[in-house]
Amino acid sequence: MKLTVVGGGSTYTPELIDGFARMRELLPIEELWLVDTDPERLRLVGGMSERMFRAAGHSGRIVATQDLVAGVSDADAVLIQLRVGGQAARHGDETFPHECGCIGQETTGAGGFAKALRTVPVVLRVAxxxxxxxxxxxxxxxxxxxxxxxxxALLQEGHRAVGLCNVAIGFQRRFASLLGVDHTAITLGHVGLNHLTWERAAYVTDASGTHDALPALLAADLDQLAEEIELPAPLISMLGSVPSYYLRYYYAHDEVLREQLGAPTRAEAVQEVERALLDLYADPSVDTKPDALAKRGGAFYSEAAVDLIASLTSNRRDTQIVNLRNDGTLPFLPDDHVIEVPAVVGTDGLTALPVEPLPADIAGLISHVAGYERLALDAAVHGGRGRVVRALLAHPLVGQYDKAEKLTDLLLARNREHLAWAR
Structure with missing residues (x-):
């Protein structure tokens, strides 16, 4: 198998390499190509990756290149992990919304929209x-x-694509730890949009059969779970489900904004972590995943990626939580919208499992954000200031015309170099 990682110079990449090495029986990689536009990062991360494979006894060949065509030629699967504009652009995403009294975040709100505008055209060219x-x-x-x-965006253009996030696998591991069972015994009732999800069940399979352990978890570990996702325990009890951390931007917007205004951005913290990691990757004696990589984020990313690619290429037909077409799974959304739910994964594609009807508040918030997402993609593909204003106005974290207008001006000023239509 030839597997290609576009954005392979990321400091995340050794997390992937660690998973590829540990789970080589599941995903037998013969060639791993790392593609990136930054030659120095490629040199450091490529060298680190090569040492990790050799230390683990993996026989696969690693090639680092700036040549996208060579990197993807005859590949069986391509994993895309880009950050257009780097941490500097992320810092902008996390700060310019503050000028309008909105949270600054790299995947949701005005900041997340800015990232989408920068990213979609680049990913489509790669695709x-x-x-x-x-x-x-x-x-x-x-x-x-x-x-x-x-x-x-990828599916709309007819590409054979699936989206992956590590939020679900993180909850699976956390619930397993609290319940004292192996993570493979747990299947989540995970539902929503990417970074807008709720865990509505935690099905545990044992000798006695399969049962939902989430009610017991909420009874025994409510305060601990609430502390970990930084949301009030009474809210979780009311919902009867565990929201992802990203719901904090909606359920506790003003509190998050106050915190952000008094603290360094995540981008600044990550820049420090990345500098330390690149120094470690430059050390020829380092040949295992550094502990410091945990500070970079992306926990369990490698295991989720290995599981997904293995099932897509070897037809295991197991159940995994992915981003895929709705196709009626959530009846209040268009069929072509992308949702994040459990699905059966095989070489012929992905089939979402049925989802129990959602309560009105959760369905309403999903619908609201989905409307924004559709307008955001339209703006990312076609450009135009008017499309940007309309998408921002549609976002529940903005929702006011004067804010949408001002945020548009701020967003364009910060990102013009990355937006061909806005120059």
């Missing part, structure tokens, strides 16, 4: 190269945020 040069049945696995919008 066209994959279509032209990879194997005809090659899969594109998107880990590039905002995953839901980017995945819909």
């Amino acid at each position: 066209e190269t994959v279509r032209a040069h990879a194997k005809p049945d090659a899969w594109i696995v998107d880990f590039t945020n905002p995953v839901g919008i980017v995945t819909r």
